[in-house]
Amino acid sequence: MRPVxxxxxxxxxxxxxxxxxxxLASAALRNDVLVGPGDDAAVLMLGDGPRLLLACDMMVxxxxxxxxWATPWQIGWKAMVQNLSDIAAMGGDPSWAVASLxxxxxxxxxxxxxxxxxxxxxxxxxxxxxxxxxxxxxxxxLVVDVAITGSVExxxxxxxxxxxxxxxxxxxxxxxxxxxxxxxxxxxxxQAEDAADAALAEALRAHHExxxxxxxxxxxxxxxxxxxxxxxxxxxxxxxxRLCAASGVGARVLADEIPIARPxxxxxxxxxxxxxxxxxxxxxxxxxxxxxxxxxxxxxxAAVSDAAGTPVTxxxxxxxxxxxxxxxxxxxxxxxxxxxxxxxxxxxxxPEQGDSPSxxxx
Amino acid sequence: MRPVxxxxxxxxxxxxxxxxxxxLASAALRNDVLVGPGDDAAVLMLGDGPRLLLACDMMVxxxxxxxxWATPWQIGWKAMVQNLSDIAAMGGDPSWAVASLxxxxxxxxxxxxxxxxxxxxxxxxxxxxxxxxxxxxxxxxLVVDVAITGSVExxxxxxxxxxxxxxxxxxxxxxxxxxxxxxxxxxxxxQAEDAADAALAEALRAHHExxxxxxxxxxxxxxxxxxxxxxxxxxxxxxxxRLCAASGVGARVLADEIPIARPxxxxxxxxxxxxxxxxxxxxxxxxxxxxxxxxxxxxxxAAVSDAAGTPVTxxxxxxxxxxxxxxxxxxxxxxxxxxxxxxxxxxxxxPEQGDSPSxxxx
Numbered sequence: 001m002r003p004v005x006x007x008x009x010x011x012x013x014x015x016x017x018x019x020x021x022x023x024l025a026s027a028a029l030r031n032d033v034l035v036g037p038g039d040d041a042a043v044l045m046l047g048d049g050p051r052l053l054l055a056c057d058m059m060v061x062x063x064x065x066x067x068x069w070a071t072p073w074q075i076g077w078k079a080m081v082q083n084l085s086d087i088a089a090m091g092g093d094p095s096w097a098v099a100s101l102x103x104x105x106x107x108x109x110x111x112x113x114x115x116x117x118x119x120x121x122x123x124x125x126x127x128x129x130x131x132x133x134x135x136x137x138x139x140x141x142l143v144v145d146v147a148i149t150g151s152v153e154x155x156x157x158x159x160x161x162x163x164x165x166x167x168x169x170x171x172x173x174x175x176x177x178x179x180x181x182x183x184x185x186x187x188x189x190x191q192a193e194d195a196a197d198a199a200l201a202e203a204l205r206a207h208h209e210x211x212x213x214x215x216x217x218x219x220x221x222x223x224x225x226x227x228x229x230x231x232x233x234x235x236x237x238x239x240x241x242r243l244c245a246a247s248g249v250g251a252r253v254l255a256d257e258i259p260i261a262r263p264x265x266x267x268x269x270x271x272x273x274x275x276x277x278x279x280x281x282x283x284x285x286x287x288x289x290x291x292x293x294x295x296x297x298x299x300x301x302a303a304v305s306d307a308a309g310t311p312v313t314x315x316x317x318x319x320x321x322x323x324x325x326x327x328x329x330x331x332x333x334x335x336x337x338x339x340x341x342x343x344x345x346x347x348x349x350x351p352e353q354g355d356s357p358s359x360x361x362x
Numbered sequence: 363m364r365p366v367x368x369x370x371x372x373x374x375x376x377x378x379x380x381x382x383x384x385x386l387a388s389a390a391l392r393n394d395v396l397v398g399p400g401d402d403a404a405v406l407m408l409g410d411g412p413r414l415l416l417a418c419d420m421m422v423x424x425x426x427x428x429x430x431w432a433t434p435w436q437i438g439w440k441a442m443v444q445n446l447s448d449i450a451a452m453g454g455d456p457s458w459a460v461a462s463l464x465x466x467x468x469x470x471x472x473x474x475x476x477x478x479x480x481x482x483x484x485x486x487x488x489x490x491x492x493x494x495x496x497x498x499x500x501x502x503x504l505v506v507d508v509a510i511t512g513s514v515e516x517x518x519x520x521x522x523x524x525x526x527x528x529x530x531x532x533x534x535x536x537x538x539x540x541x542x543x544x545x546x547x548x549x550x551x552x553q554a555e556d557a558a559d560a561a562l563a564e565a566l567r568a569h570h571e572x573x574x575x576x577x578x579x580x581x582x583x584x585x586x587x588x589x590x591x592x593x594x595x596x597x598x599x600x601x602x603x604r605l606c607a608a609s610g611v612g613a614r615v616l617a618d619e620i621p622i623a624r625p626x627x628x629x630x631x632x633x634x635x636x637x638x639x640x641x642x643x644x645x646x647x648x649x650x651x652x653x654x655x656x657x658x659x660x661x662x663x664a665a666v667s668d669a670a671g672t673p674v675t676x677x678x679x680x681x682x683x684x685x686x687x688x689x690x691x692x693x694x695x696x697x698x699x700x701x702x703x704x705x706x707x708x709x710x711x712x713p714e715q716g717d718s719p720s721x722x723x724x
Contacts, residue, residue, distance in 0.1 A: 009474060009499075010467035017471060018497055021478045028482050030491045033458065042493035044458055044511075049409055054493060056509055058462035060500040096395065096406055100420035100507045105372035109379060112371060116383045120390050129392045131404035131416060134723050135380055137371075138422040140502025145462045147418055147509030149406075361496050 015339075021362040037362045038246065039160050040089035040230055041150065051157060053150035055086035057361070061141035069185045072111040074208040075144065076118025082233065083148035084126050084212035085286040089231040090159070091221030092152035094128040094214070100145045102138035115144060126214055156221035158229035160246035163291040167227050167318040169251055170297065172216050172288040172310050175236065176264030176275060179282020181207025183271045199266035206263070210286045217288055219307035225300055229290040234283040237337045241325045243289060250323040253316035253337070256330050261285075280327065280337075291318055377701075383724040399724045400608070401522050402451035402592055403512065413519060415512035417448040419723070423503035431547045434473040436570040437506065438480025444595065445510035446488050446574035447648040451593040452521070453583030454514035456490040456576070462507045464500035477506060488576055518583035520591035522608035525653040529589050529680040531613055532659065534578050534650040534672055537598065538626030538637060541644020543569025545633045561628035568625070572648045579650055581669035587662055591652040596645040603687045603700045605651060612685040615678035615699070618692050623647075642689065642699075653680055 009017060022037040029036045034051065035043035041055035059065055059079045070078070080097065087094040099119050103112055112135070123130050128148065163169075181203035184190070190200055213231070220226050228247055232239050236253070244251050260279045268275035292300050294317070301312045316328075326334040371379055384399040391398045396413065397405035403417035421427055421441045432440070442459065449456040461481050465474055474497070485492050490510065525531075543565035546552070552562055575593070582588050590609055594601050598615070606613050622641045630637035654662050656679070663674045678690075688696040 006470045006472040008468045009465055009471055011471070017474055020475055021495065021497065024475075024478050024482055025492045025495075028486045028491060029493065030457075030489075033491055033493050036491075037494045042458065042460070044493065046408060046414075047411055049411075052408075052414075052458075052511075054458055054460055054509075054511065056460040056462050056494065056496055056507075058464060058496045058498050058505075058507065060464050060498055060502070060505075062501045063464075063499050095392075096404065096414075096416055098404070098416055098418040098509050100418050100509075102420060102422050102425075102505055103371055106370045108368045109371050109373070110368040112379055113382055113386075116386050120386055124390045127392075129390060129395055129398075130387045131391065131395050131406065132399045132418065132724060133383065133387075134418055134420045134507075135383065136420050136422055137425050138503065138505070139424045140422070140505075141500065143420075143422075143464055143500070143502075143505050143507075145418075145420065145496075145505075145507040145509075147416075147460050147462075147507075149414075149416065149511070362494060 018362045025362070035159060040086040043090065043157060050151040050153050053087055053090050053092045053152060054147070055083060056145060056147040057082040057086065058143065058145040060143050067111065070208045072114025073118035073121070076115035077122045077209055079144040079146050080119045080122035081210050081212050081286065083146045084122065084128065084214060085231045085233065087148060087150035088212050088214045088217035089229055089288065090150070090152055091156045091217055091229065092150035093218065094126060094148055094150045096129055096131045097123055097146055097148040098132045099130060100134040100136070102136050102140070102143040104138055104140070107142060119146065126212060152221070155224060158221055158226055160228055160230045160243045163228040163243060163247035163249050163318045165249055165318050165320050166294060167291040168294045168297050168314045169240070169253060169316045169318060170290050170292065170300065170312050170314050171232065171259065172213050172304065172312050174259040174261035175232070175285050175287060176279030176282050177203050177206040177261035178210060178284040179278040180261070180264040180267045180271065182282070183273055183278065184267060187271060199263040203263040203267055207284065210284060212286055213288050213310070215308040216304050216310050219303045220288065220290060220300060223300055223303045225296040226290045226292045229288055232285050232287045232289050235281045236289065237281045238339050239289055241338045244325045248321050250319045250321050251316055251325045252319055252323065253327050255327055257313065257315045259311065259313045380724045387724070397521060402448040405452065405519060412513040412515050415449055415452050415454045415514060416509070417445055418507060418509040419444040419448065420505065420507040422505050429473065432570045434476025435480035435483070438477035439484045439571055441506040441508050442481045442484035443572050443574050443648065445508045446484065446490065446576060447593045447595065449510060449512035450574050450576045450579035451591055451650065452512070452514055453518045453579055453591065454512040455580065456488060456510055456512045458491055458493045459485055459508055459510040461492060461495040463495065463497050464502070464505040465497070466500055466502070469504060481508065488574060514583070517586060520583055520588055522590055522592045522605045525590040525605060525609035525611050525680045527611055527680050527682050528656060529653040530656045530659050530676045531602070531615060531678045531680060532652050532654065532662065532674050532676050533594065533621065534575050534666065534674050536621040536623035537594070537647050537649060538641030538644050539565050539568040539623035540572060540646040541640040542623070542626040542629045542633065544644070545635055545640065546629060549633060561625040565625040565629055569646065572646060574648055575650050575672070577670040578666050578672050581665045582650065582652060582662060585662055585665045587658040588652045588654045591650055594647050594649045594651050597643045598651065599643045599699045600701050601651055606687045610683050612681045612683050613678055613687045614681055614685065615689050617689055619675065619677045621673065621675045
């Protein structure tokens with residue numbers, strides 16, 4: 001058998017690979033698959049009860065984490081949180097997870113145990129349970145893959161595809177703090193003098209120990225007012241165009257309305273980066289991106305505030321598909337959002353850690 | 363942050379890692395987890411309906427497969443079949459799967475597409491669907507991880523833990539064909555003169571394109587006569603002791619009764635290996651290992667024969683735990699089975715491909 005020839009993934013483009021995966025898988029679905037590849041989780045029919053949700057997310061050493069930057073516990077925690085966030089994005093409650101771990105024989109036993117502890121801690125903290133898994137030997141980097149199930153009442157299900165022109169675009173919390181933490185790691189912060197630096201500590205913590213917005217998502221779903229939702233795992237510049245594509249709409253986002261996280265603003269200058277760019281292009285905030293009719297914004301904000309105390313900020317409007325997905329700055333100039341987003345940040349600021357894990361979900 | 367210190371997995375022992383994983387996870391389960399880590403799949407309660415099953419299995423290039431030996435389609439097929447087999451082992455029907463794939467930028471696009479096609483083909487062929495996944499970049503080897511759900515009626519659920527002294531031990535089909543295929547690859551077969559060699563072709567096909575025993579498992583479960591079941595992913599010598607440990611029993615297996623696959627017998631001499639050893643220690647046959655009361659053996663055999671035409675062979679008896687798990691040869695001598703099983707085969711015959719994936723399930 002000859003080694004497989006042909007163009008490499010690099011040449012071919014990973015987005016095309018994912019599109020191909022999706023199209024192959026979608027052609028072979030069962031009748032009980034209500035939503036297949038392409039949303040944050042698959043939606044599956046189990047009788048007349050709540051829908052079952054199923055998703056997975058993989059993290060690879062060298063691409064998504066480094067053992068010099070994160071503790072094993074943090075790696076496990078984050079691997080689980082990514083998956084919990086996928087369930088949140090559908091308006092659901094997480095239930096059971098399984099995890100597979102590939103490690104070389106030279107990997108420290110304490111590292112593997114720490115990852116297990118982080119996985120379990122994140123699951124338990126959010127009402128889920130790790131119910132099984134697989135540990136395999138590998139000649140390569142550490143790999144942690146989690147698959148998770150959740151449930152959602154039919155009426156609470158939120159997809160990426162329901163946004164309509166006239167809706168408002170909203171985000172929970174604030175953006176850019178995880179990206180600021182990553183940039184700090186890449187630039188060798190913390191230095192000794194940063195030990196008492198609260199902004200830095202908060203950014204690092206947000207990057208390594210993110211929280212899924214489960215309570216917020218549930219309160220949004222319970223209002224039954226939102227029209228579309230997803231989680232911000234790859235940054236607004238990439239994720240909003242995805243939501244718009246799924247809904248067949250465009251969007252106008254106002255740069256001045258984007259809630260930039262305080263640690264992001266506080267650190268940007270020291271990092272030589274633009275805070276707004278970090279907030280727009282940085283991934284792994286795991287905030288929720290949603291749409292709802294403009295006259296329902298205050299009801300949604302009140303529901304989330306009551307349930308979780310978390311702010312929800314309108315950042316723009318859903319428009320017709322022809323108007324594309326654009327960011328409008330304070331001077332009224334608009335730039336298209338998307339994976340080729342023309343940002344001001346130093347180009348190496350975020351891409352060094354490579355693919356945000358959800359970037360290639362199918 | 364300092365790199366994690368401490369003993370490596372190699373020093374510590376992978377079995378202890380898995381035991382630690384299990385114990386950590388088991389301490390944090392929810393009430394609706396009927397069976398957590400330790401069986402072929404977790405068993406989860408979803409109202410009063412059928413139980414939900416959830417399992418995962420990971421395959422790593424260099425440990426579980428080589429691109430020089432298997433086509434990408436075969437790699438995807440086998441990754442899915444391992445998981446389908448876990449659902450079969452519980453007496454269940456597979457439903458939905460997700461798959462994560464890590465690949466370097468240099469991996470051929472056709473390889474990734476072929477893996478996707480194999481995953482989907484195996485799922486579709488057996489009534490399941492691939493409903494989502496993740497494709498991530500990696501600096502290391504190809505990794506394919508599949509997680510699968512299934513369902514099983516309460517009364518049909520078969521665990522590893524129900525075997526009782528006085529039961530018979532049975533296996534479906536015949537053993538050793540996958541191990542013979544692997545040994546042929548390791549020894550550089552096929553040579554040119556083997557092109558028309560039916561035994562070799564069958565062994566290679568069994569190794570690279572295994573079939574899950576779903577119809578057989580379902581027919582066994584429907585009899586409600588079996589007391590315990592699991593799939594043979596790591597070979598009888600390792601898997602029977604696991605079933606016995608879960609049930610708190612011992613077993614006496616008669617070497618002369620073990621159904622050795624014809625291609626295994628036909629190839630063993632040429633491979634310089636003992637056919638019985640291949641049948642006992644070789645993994646990845648994905649046959650079913652089960653127990654049932656001795657006076658019900660014929661009913662179980664008839665049910666499987668009617669449903670699938672597959673033979674079911676009694677190979678020994680369940681005995682008290684104190685009698686251990688032993689293999690009795692034609693001269694009446696008994697040797698203990700287990701991971702340290704003292705076999706005749708050339709030591710490098712099977713271990714070269716390393717861990718069979720299910721060996722470290724938790």
